[in-house]
Amino acid sequence: MTRRPPPPPRALHPGAWWLWALGLAPAASRTTNPWLLLLVLAVAGHVVTARRSDAPWARSFVVFLKLGLIVIAIRVVAQTLFGTPAPGSVLVDLPEVGLPAWAAGGTLGGPITDTALAGALVDGLRLATMLACIGAANALANPKRLLATVPAALYEVGVAVVVALSFAPSMVASVQRIRAARRLRGRPDRGLRSIVTVAMPVLEDALERSLALAAAMDSRGYGRRATVPARTRRLTTTLTLLGLGGTLVGLYGLLDGTGPAALGLPTLLLGIVVAAASLRSAGAGVTRTRYRPDPWSGPEWLTTAAGVAAAAGTIVTSLTVPGALDPAPWPLLAVPLPAAATVGILVALLPAWLTPPPLMMTAVRRQPRRQPRRQPDPAVEAPATSVSPSSEVAA
Amino acid sequence: MSDAAIPTDGVAPATSPALRTRSQLRIGPRSLAALLLVSAVGVIAFGWPLLAQPGSGLAHATDAPLLFALLLPLLLAVVLAQLAEGGMDAKTVAMLGVLAAVGAALRPLGTGVAGVEPVFFLLVLAGRAYGPGFGFVLGAVTLFASALLTAGVGPWLPFQMLGAAWVGAGAGLLPELRGRAEVALLAAYAAVAGLAYGLALNLSFWPFVIGNASTIAFVAGDPLVDNLGRFLAFTLVTSLGFDIPRAVLTAILVLLTGRPILRALRRAGRRAAFDTPVSFQAPPGGAPRSP
Numbered sequence: 001m002t003r004r005p006p007p008p009p010r011a012l013h014p015g016a017w018w019l020w021a022l023g024l025a026p027a028a029s030r031t032t033n034p035w036l037l038l039l040v041l042a043v044a045g046h047v048v049t050a051r052r053s054d055a056p057w058a059r060s061f062v063v064f065l066k067l068g069l070i071v072i073a074i075r076v077v078a079q080t081l082f083g084t085p086a087p088g089s090v091l092v093d094l095p096e097v098g099l100p101a102w103a104a105g106g107t108l109g110g111p112i113t114d115t116a117l118a119g120a121l122v123d124g125l126r127l128a129t130m131l132a133c134i135g136a137a138n139a140l141a142n143p144k145r146l147l148a149t150v151p152a153a154l155y156e157v158g159v160a161v162v163v164a165l166s167f168a169p170s171m172v173a174s175v176q177r178i179r180a181a182r183r184l185r186g187r188p189d190r191g192l193r194s195i196v197t198v199a200m201p202v203l204e205d206a207l208e209r210s211l212a213l214a215a216a217m218d219s220r221g222y223g224r225r226a227t228v229p230a231r232t233r234r235l236t237t238t239l240t241l242l243g244l245g246g247t248l249v250g251l252y253g254l255l256d257g258t259g260p261a262a263l264g265l266p267t268l269l270l271g272i273v274v275a276a277a278s279l280r281s282a283g284a285g286v287t288r289t290r291y292r293p294d295p296w297s298g299p300e301w302l303t304t305a306a307g308v309a310a311a312a313g314t315i316v317t318s319l320t321v322p323g324a325l326d327p328a329p330w331p332l333l334a335v336p337l338p339a340a341a342t343v344g345i346l347v348a349l350l351p352a353w354l355t356p357p358p359l360m361m362t363a364v365r366r367q368p369r370r371q372p373r374r375q376p377d378p379a380v381e382a383p384a385t386s387v388s389p390s391s392e393v394a395a
Numbered sequence: 396m397s398d399a400a401i402p403t404d405g406v407a408p409a410t411s412p413a414l415r416t417r418s419q420l421r422i423g424p425r426s427l428a429a430l431l432l433v434s435a436v437g438v439i440a441f442g443w444p445l446l447a448q449p450g451s452g453l454a455h456a457t458d459a460p461l462l463f464a465l466l467l468p469l470l471l472a473v474v475l476a477q478l479a480e481g482g483m484d485a486k487t488v489a490m491l492g493v494l495a496a497v498g499a500a501l502r503p504l505g506t507g508v509a510g511v512e513p514v515f516f517l518l519v520l521a522g523r524a525y526g527p528g529f530g531f532v533l534g535a536v537t538l539f540a541s542a543l544l545t546a547g548v549g550p551w552l553p554f555q556m557l558g559a560a561w562v563g564a565g566a567g568l569l570p571e572l573r574g575r576a577e578v579a580l581l582a583a584y585a586a587v588a589g590l591a592y593g594l595a596l597n598l599s600f601w602p603f604v605i606g607n608a609s610t611i612a613f614v615a616g617d618p619l620v621d622n623l624g625r626f627l628a629f630t631l632v633t634s635l636g637f638d639i640p641r642a643v644l645t646a647i648l649v650l651l652t653g654r655p656i657l658r659a660l661r662r663a664g665r666r667a668a669f670d671t672p673v674s675f676q677a678p679p680g681g682a683p684r685s686p
Contacts, residue, residue: 060547082612134548134550147543151472154476154479156479156487157475157491159488160495160536161543163496165543167496168500170496196652199652206494206496206497213489214486214490218485218486222488240425240476244432244433244470244474247466248436251439255443272466272469275469275470278473282480
């Protein structure tokens with residue numbers, strides 16, 4: 001019995017991480033149970049630490065956590081200053097001031113009770129947990145690979161975004177170069193006036209480059225579309241306008257609430273489906289092959305399923321144990337831990353082990369140096385034939 | 396070779412109908428209809444807390460933000476695809492990409508979720524120089540690229556994209572003026588648009604960020620006036636102190652740099668010759684001479 005070797009490191013499909021996070025986020029948004037929220041936070045944090053690469057975007061999880069702390073602070077401060085009276089024992093009694101009539105006659109200050117404060121804390125925690133789920137997706141999914149999955153109809157806009165992403169670092173370099181040049185000439189490179197003198201050359205530089213880039217792209221056939229039959233084009237337009245119109249009518253139906261029920265949600269859903277179909281039809285005008293598409297195989301399915309399990313567990317709990325998702329948050333030890341939701345959220349932890357390890361940027365750069373050392377390994381070496389270096393890329 | 400119909404580098408064609416560079420992304424009637432429909436949906440997406448009737452399906456604070464965060468990306472994709480179908484050549488794509496890169500590089504200069512005014516400064520000028528269609532797409536693309544660069548993709552992104560797209564398109568729709576009056580108009584517009592954008596984004600996360608047990612919170616299904624008063628109080632205590640200085644700063648930036656930047660953008664637009672139809676003619680003297 002031999003242990004299976006760990007799978008070779010590769011980046012998971014970014015869509016899989018987003019679907020996982022979009023399953024985990026509703027598990028947080030649907031509940032104010034502090035234990036479940038902390039569990040979701042722990043799961044997201046563990047998966048991020050286990051599966052993030054060393055790319056720059058992998059650090060964004062911490063940024064989202066800090067944003068969550070700010071949200072909790074806003075919630076608590078708003079509750080203490082503008083809170084409406086709530087039952088419970090009074091912790092602090094702030095002096096009360098009436099607000100002017102246009103502010104709907106609210107009050108400033110007043111007594112702060114323990115239940116009101118705990119409610120504000122838990123509600124802030126709920127938002128912070130949702131932010132952490134989104135931050136996890138941001139940290140785990142490669143944004144540039146995510147861009148490769150935009151629908152074919154958005155080809156031109158996608159190319160514009162790719163151009164923007166690859167030009168932004170050189171913009172920063174351009175700003176630094178021009179500021180350095182100004183410093184060398186003994187001119188100020190700070191302050192409002194210098195913005196004008198630095199911004200102009202940077203912009204001229206950028207516009208020059210855009211024209212050069214356009215010429216290069218034109219000569220390589222970018223932006224060419226296949227000739228689309230007039231019928232397909234008419235179909236696309238009809239679907240687009242019908243889909244958008246249906247969405248609009250459906251939303252108005254939902255907003256109004258007095259019209260016939262069919263005008264609301266059914267019309268909205270129909271509009272969304274038709275609009276999505278129009279996007280598909282518009283993609284017919286783009287004939288392109290994709291360079292090295294990201295694979296979608298077992299680990300991607302597992303990751304998506306783990307996210308869906310978290311959402312499903314929460315839904316099962318909300319149907320079977322009413323009240324378990326929205327318990328009184330105070331006292332903390334009396335808060336129940338519903339089984340189905342807990343199991344669902346714990347399933348979302350599995351991608352930390354079941355996905356291939358992430359591809360490290362530094363490892364990619366180091367690889368050529370490491371390869372010769374690995375080759376003499378007798379278990380790998382084929383006996384008579386010489387192993388070509390390219391053959392070990394497979395698998 | 397001498398009778399090429401394409402204007403040469405740097406020289407505006409003498410037959411140019413106006414000094415103004417024509418719109419780079421023409422909005423046809425179909426694109427216009429799609430734009431108006433998506434904007435109407437956008438108005439609901441931003442303003443549902445104020446518009447929802449009591450007892451309507453949207454009057455729950457928890458479901459509506461989620462619905463719009465998922466619905467808006469699809470609708471933005473549809474309208475951008477429709478605009479692209481109207482004709483987006485390599486020059487427009489390159490110009491969009493490069494200007495979005497400049498905007499994304501400017502973005503970190505402002506802070507906070509709603510603090511994208513340094514971006515507005517470029518967006519307003521580019522929307523003015525290249526027309527409403529280009530401004531709309533540039534607004535959406537800039538905010539999207541900036542979110543990808545800073546790994547800040549979240550539920551607020553579709554709202555920011557739509558808001559910035561409106562700002563860019565609005566700059567292209569301003570009345571035609573020249574010289575100092577134009578720059579003054581653009582500066583005033585940049586300040587107002589920045590404030591309106593901040594208010595709209597506040598409105599989009601207001602029902603979300605303040606709990607319902609507070610006197611400045613959204614109350615589902617309340618009359619418009621009461622919710623509006625509470626919303627203004629919320630804005631006053633949270634962001635107005637930052638929004639107003641930022642709007643003033645943006646206006647000053649536009650006043651200082653508006654003329655040279657507009658000139659640079661228009662020159663680039665003429666050099667790219669966006670409106671020139673490319674036609675090939677057989678040389679008059681029969682077979683072409685070998686060089």
